[in-house]
Amino acid sequence: MGSRSLKRDILKKCEEFGVGLAGFAPAERWNNPPRELPHKFSKWIPEEFHPKSIYPEVATVIVIGFPIQLPILETAPSIYYHELYKTVNSLLDLRAYELSIFLNEKGYPSIYLPRDGYATVEVLLEKPFAFFSHKHAAYLAGLGSFGQNNLILTREYGPRIRFTSIFTSASIKPDPIEVEDLCIRCLRCARSCPVGAIKTKGEFPPPIDKKLCAMRSADLWSKHKSPCGICIKVCPVGEDRRLFNRIDMSIYDGEGPLEYKRAWDHVRRYGTF
Numbered sequence: 216m217g218s219r220s221l222k223r224d225i226l227k228k229c230e231e232f233g234v235g236l237a238g239f240a241p242a243e244r245w246n247n248p249p250r251e252l253p254h255k256f257s258k259w260i261p262e263e264f265h266p267k268s269i270y271p272e273v274a275t276v277i278v279i280g281f282p283i284q285l286p287i288l289e290t291a292p293s294i295y296y297h298e299l300y301k302t303v304n305s306l307l308d309l310r311a312y313e314l315s316i317f318l319n320e321k322g323y324p325s326i327y328l329p330r331d332g333y334a335t336v337e338v339l340l341e342k343p344f345a346f347f348s349h350k351h352a353a354y355l356a357g358l359g360s361f362g363q364n365n366l367i368l369t370r371e372y373g374p375r376i377r378f379t380s381i382f383t384s385a386s387i388k389p390d391p392i393e394v395e396d397l398c399i400r401c402l403r404c405a406r407s408c409p410v411g412a413i414k415t416k417g418e419f420p421p422p423i424d425k426k427l428c429a430m431r432s433a434d435l436w437s438k439h440k441s442p443c444g445i446c447i448k449v450c451p452v453g454e455d456r457r458l459f460n461r462i463d464m465s466i467y468d469g470e471g472p473l474e475y476k477r478a479w480d481h482v483r484r485y486g487t488f
């Protein structure tokens with residue numbers, strides 16, 4: 216089967232599955248990062264984290280993303296966002312697995328990756344890395360650029376999208392790199408972080424203080440209302456703001472219609488400690 220028609224079939228499956236965004240990156244992009252990438256990194260990802268080090272047969276990394284619905288995220292920390300997070304995580308794992316099986320049935324050895332890849336937040340407090348980074352995969356598949364919050368911002372959903380990847384031996388036409396730096400450096404993410412984990416100075420994208428963020432996550436987890444998610448809630452980037460009529464950012468500064476705050480407070484009062 217030709218690379219173009221295989222790509223078409225995969226994208227059709229993604230559409231059936233309700234995938235928000237999908238992108239294709241040749242595995243070589245990890246070894247030779249394309250020159251048109253919008254950021255310069257002082258350190259690139261160590262080689263043992265590259266797709267070929269994990270699955271030597273891989274030719275293409277397919278990245279899929281499911282969006283986080285903004286009005287639900289606005290209630291965070293809450294049971295509502297906690298449940299949405301679980302739903303999106305299950306969908307990512309399930310659909311990535313199904314896509315890998317679809318490719319296997321077509322004769323292309325392929326494997327899926329879990330959307331996260333850690334057992335508990337306590338593990339992250341010791342070692343805040345997974346064996347493969349979906350942020351870098353999404354970046355190299357042209358889905359977006361890094362933001363001040365060290366997350367991938369997309370045109371469609373800003374940082375409000377979660378990713379996972381599929382490693383396939385099929386060579387598929389790559390997607391172009393997102394060459395624009397989508398972060399407008401408003402620093403809302405850094406100012407809103409309750410533990411000050413996001414840096415405002417130095418290199419870009421700045422490494423966040425993973426320990427501070429993971430400790431907050433562990434605290435919220437013990438109350439059944441993790442993850443935190445504030446730095447993705449307040450980011451002004453993303454077309455989803457238009458859909459949900461959330462262009463006016465002052466609603467997060469305690470201004471604007473009271474009805475939003477009332478709704479968030481109501482949700483937060485139930486279902487958790």
Ligand code: B12
Pocket residue numbers: 256258259260261264300330331332333339343344345346347348349350351364365366367368373374375376377378379422423425426428429432442443444445446447
């Ligand atoms: C560990 C982890 C965390 C930890 C640590 C945070 C962090 N920034 O790494 C904690 C619990 C704190 C966390 C919090 C959050 N996370 Co998180 N997290 C992950 C996870 C599981 C692994 C990240 C990782 O290991 N990256 C690997 C390395 C390569 O990336 P890096 O640290 O940026 O490395 C760079 C440099 O440090 C340098 N480097 C220098 N020395 C070294 C040494 C080593 C050993 C390595 C590996 C690299 C390295 O190399 C890289 C060059 O850029 C991923 C899922 C996944 N498997 O990808 C989700 C993920 C990154 N998280 C995500 C999200 C959304 C969040 C939260 C918003 C929580 C939430 N869900 O609401 C917050 C946001 C925090 C923030 N602003 O970054 C999403 C991001 C989606 C997006 N749009 O970008 C991901 C991809 C999950 C998913 N499946 O979608 N997370």
Ligand code: SF4
Pocket residue numbers: 407408409410411412413423427428429431443444445446447
């Ligand atoms: S998830 Fe919360 S604690 Fe972590 S960096 Fe974002 S705002 Fe800060």
Ligand code: SF4
Pocket residue numbers: 362363364368397398399400401402403404405449450451452
């Ligand atoms: S909130 Fe502002 S500074 Fe932070 S990632 Fe979004 S655009 Fe960039």
